[in-house]
Amino acid sequence: MAHAGSAGSIEARALSKTFNGTVHAVREVSFHVPSGEIYGFLGPNGAGKTTTVSMLTAGLEPTAGEASVDGLDVRRQREAVRRRIGIVFQESTADGDLTGRENLELAAALYSVPLAEVRARVDSLLERLQIGEAADRLAKTYSGGMRRRLELAAGIVHSPKILFLDEPTLGLDPQGRAGFWRYVLELRREHEMTVFVTTHYLEEADGMCDRIAIIDHGTIVATGTPGELKDRLGGDIVTVRPTAGSPTLSAVLAAVPGVASVAEQDGSLRLKCSNGEALVPEIVVACQRAGVGLQGVSLKRPSLDEVFLEFTGREFREDEGLSPTDRAVIVNRVRQQMGGRR
Amino acid sequence: MIRELMALTKRELLRLARNPQALGTSLLLPILYLLLFGQGFNFGKYASAGVVLGAPTYFSYFAAGMAGFVAVTATLFIGANVIFDRLFGILKRISSTPASSLSIFGSRLLAGMIQPVGLAFLVLGLAIGLPHIGLSGLVVTASIGVLGAVEVLLAIVVLSAMFASLFLAIGFSVEQPQTYFAVVNAINLPVLLTSAALYPWGFMPAWLQSIASYNPVTLAIEVVRINLFAGAASYYPYSSWVYLLGLLGWAAAMILIAALLARRALGPRH
Numbered sequence: 004m005a006h007a008g009s010a011g012s013i014e015a016r017a018l019s020k021t022f023n024g025t026v027h028a029v030r031e032v033s034f035h036v037p038s039g040e041i042y043g044f045l046g047p048n049g050a051g052k053t054t055t056v057s058m059l060t061a062g063l064e065p066t067a068g069e070a071s072v073d074g075l076d077v078r079r080q081r082e083a084v085r086r087r088i089g090i091v092f093q094e095s096t097a098d099g100d101l102t103g104r105e106n107l108e109l110a111a112a113l114y115s116v117p118l119a120e121v122r123a124r125v126d127s128l129l130e131r132l133q134i135g136e137a138a139d140r141l142a143k144t145y146s147g148g149m150r151r152r153l154e155l156a157a158g159i160v161h162s163p164k165i166l167f168l169d170e171p172t173l174g175l176d177p178q179g180r181a182g183f184w185r186y187v188l189e190l191r192r193e194h195e196m197t198v199f200v201t202t203h204y205l206e207e208a209d210g211m212c213d214r215i216a217i218i219d220h221g222t223i224v225a226t227g228t229p230g231e232l233k234d235r236l237g238g239d240i241v242t243v244r245p246t247a248g249s250p251t252l253s254a255v256l257a258a259v260p261g262v263a264s265v266a267e268q269d270g271s272l273r274l275k276c277s278n279g280e281a282l283v284p285e286i287v288v289a290c291q292r293a294g295v296g297l298q299g300v301s302l303k304r305p306s307l308d309e310v311f312l313e314f315t316g317r318e319f320r321e322d323e324g325l326s327p328t329d330r331a332v333i334v335n336r337v338r339q340q341m342g343g344r345r
Numbered sequence: 346m347i348r349e350l351m352a353l354t355k356r357e358l359l360r361l362a363r364n365p366q367a368l369g370t371s372l373l374l375p376i377l378y379l380l381l382f383g384q385g386f387n388f389g390k391y392a393s394a395g396v397v398l399g400a401p402t403y404f405s406y407f408a409a410g411m412a413g414f415v416a417v418t419a420t421l422f423i424g425a426n427v428i429f430d431r432l433f434g435i436l437k438r439i440s441s442t443p444a445s446s447l448s449i450f451g452s453r454l455l456a457g458m459i460q461p462v463g464l465a466f467l468v469l470g471l472a473i474g475l476p477h478i479g480l481s482g483l484v485v486t487a488s489i490g491v492l493g494a495v496e497v498l499l500a501i502v503v504l505s506a507m508f509a510s511l512f513l514a515i516g517f518s519v520e521q522p523q524t525y526f527a528v529v530n531a532i533n534l535p536v537l538l539t540s541a542a543l544y545p546w547g548f549m550p551a552w553l554q555s556i557a558s559y560n561p562v563t564l565a566i567e568v569v570r571i572n573l574f575a576g577a578a579s580y581y582p583y584s585s586w587v588y589l590l591g592l593l594g595w596a597a598a599m600i601l602i603a604a605l606l607a608r609r610a611l612g613p614r615h
Binding site (some may be wrong): 057060061081082085086092094096097099100105108109110113114115141157 | 348349351352353356359360363364433434435437438439440441442443444445613614615
C-alpha cells in the first residue's frame with residue numbers, strides 16, 4: 004500500500020519505469036514535496052524528468068515503486084488524482100481550431116468546474132494572463148508566449164491544489180519566460196499551490212524553486228535548496244589551465260593554503276577553495292614556482308552548473324540556444340517584478 | 346459524464362465546421378461519382394422508367410446509393426482527427442483530464458453520426474437538382490411520409506455510426522497519418538464495390554450478391570431506395586426494418602470494438 008502523503012503534497016518511493024524491459028528511464032526515485040513548495044526536477048534531456056511527471060500525473064504506469072499525489076495513490080486512484088492536479092505539458096496542447104475562450108471552457112467542462120462559475124473564471128484567467136483581447140481568436144493564431152499562457156490557464160482553470168509544469172518555458176524567449184514564471188509565482192502565492200516543475204534551465208531552477216532534485220540517467224543524484232546544493236561544493240571554484248600537462252601540479256596546488264581539493268577535468272584543474280578571489284594570485288605564483296606555464300585561470304562562484312558537474316562528473320548538457328546571460332536576465336526580471344517575493 | 350460528452354462533441358463539430366476543406370473532400374468523391382459514373386451509365390434502357398429495381402432510372406438508383414456512400418467518406422475524417430489530435434498533443438491534454446475514455450470516444454462517435462446526415466441530404470438534393478444543368482437527375486417516385494423520413498434518417502445515422510466506429514478504431518490503433526490513410530483507402534473502395542451502391546442486383550455474379558447482401562452500405566441504401574421509389578419494396582426480400590436491424594447489428598459490433606480500442610489507447614501507458 005502506498006504511503007499516503009498529506010494534502011497538497013507529492014510523495015514518491017522507489018518509483019521506477021523501465022520501457023520494453025531494457026530501457027531504465029527512471030530508477031528508484033524517492034522524494035517528498037510538501038504542500039505549497041515549488042520543487043524543481045533538474046536534468047538534461049532524457050534524464051527521466053517527463054517520465055516521472057507522467058507517472059505522477061497518472062498517465063504512465065510505473066514499473067515499480069509507489070507514488071501519491073495529494074494523498075491519493077497514482078495507480079489506484081487515477082481519476083481522483085487527475086481532478087486535483089493541473090498539468091502544463093512541454094509541447095503545445097491547446098486546440099488551434101478553437102478560440103482561447105473555447106479552449107478554457109472545454110477544460111472547465113472536463114474538470115467539472117461548476118457551470119455558474121465557468122464564465123467568471125475563464126474571463127478572469129484570460130485577463131490575468133493577458134490574452135483577454137485575443138480571447139475570441141483561434142488559438143492557432145497566437146504567438147508562442149500567448150499559447151504558453153493559454154496552456155497555463157487551461158492547467159489551472161479548475162484551481163488545482165498541485166500544478167505540474169513539464170518544461171513549461173521550452174522554446175520561449177527571455178521575456179516570455181519571465182512573464183510565464185511571474186504568473187506561476189503569483190498563483191502559487193495566492194492559492195498556496197504546490198508546484199512540481201521539470202526544467203533543464205539551470206537559472207530557472209536556481210531562481211524559482213524552493214528545492215531542487217538533480218536527476219541524471221533516471222536517478223536523483225542530489226536534492227536540496229539551491230543554496231544547500233551550492234554550499235556542498237565547499238566554496239568557490241578556480242579553474243587552472245596549464246599550457247602543458249604536469250604530473251606534479253595537482254599536488255603543488257593542493258598544498259596551497261586555502262585550497263580544499265583539486266580535481267582534473269579535460270586537461271584543466273578544478274580547485275575548490277573558500278575564498279577564490281584572494282587565492283588566485285597565490286595559485287598563479289605556485290604554478291610559476293613549479294615551472295608550469297598557464298593558458299588561463301578563471302574563478303567561478305558556485306552555480307548549479309558546478310553542482311551538476313560535482314554530482315554527475317560531467318558538464319550539464321543543454322541543447323537550447325539560450326545564453327547564460329539571457330537566462331540570468333529572466334531570473335532577475337521575475338525577481339524584480341515580484342518585488343523580491345516568491 | 347454527460348457534460349464532458351457534450352463539451353467534447355461540441356469541440357468536434359466546431360472543428361469540422363471550421364475546416365470546410367474536410368467537408369468539401371467528404372463530398373468530392375460522391376459528387377464525382379454522381380457526375381461521372383452515374384451519368385455515364387445512365388443510358389439506353391437504364392435511363393428509362395422503372396427498369397432498375399423500382400427506381401425510374403439507373404441514375405436514380407445510383408444516387409440513392411451515393412447518399413449512403415457519403416456516410417463512408419464523411420466519417421473518414423473523424424478517425425483521421427484522432428491521429429492529428431495525438432500528433433498535436435490535443436489528445437494528451439484531453440486524456441490527462443478526468444474525462445473518461447468513453448466520453449472521449451463517444452463525443453467523436455456522436456460527431457461522426459451528426460455530420461454525414463447533412464451531407465447525405467446535400468447529395469440527394471444535388472442529385473435531384475442536376476436536370477437544371479441538363480444532366481440526368483434523381484427522380485423520387487414515392488411519397489415519403491414521416492415514418493419513411495425517419496427510416497431514411499436512421500439508415501444514414503446508423504451507417505455513419507458504424508463507419509465512424511470503424512475509422513475511430515483504426516485511428517486509435519495506428520500512430521501515423523500515412524498508415525491510417527493507407528488502411529482507410531484499402532477499405533473504402535472494396536466496401537463501395539462490394540455493395541449495391543453501384544450495381545443493380547441482377548448485374549452482380551452470385552458470389553458478389555452474397556457479399557453485397559451483408560455489406561452495411563447495402564443495408565442502408567436499400568432502406569433509402571425502398572422509401573424513395575414507389576413499388577421498390579416489392580423487389581427486395583425484406584422490409585426496410587429488417588435491413589435497419591441488420592445495420593444496427595453491424596453498428597453495435599463496431600462500436601463495441603472501437604470503444605474497447607479507444608479505452609486501451611486512452612488509458613495509462615505501460
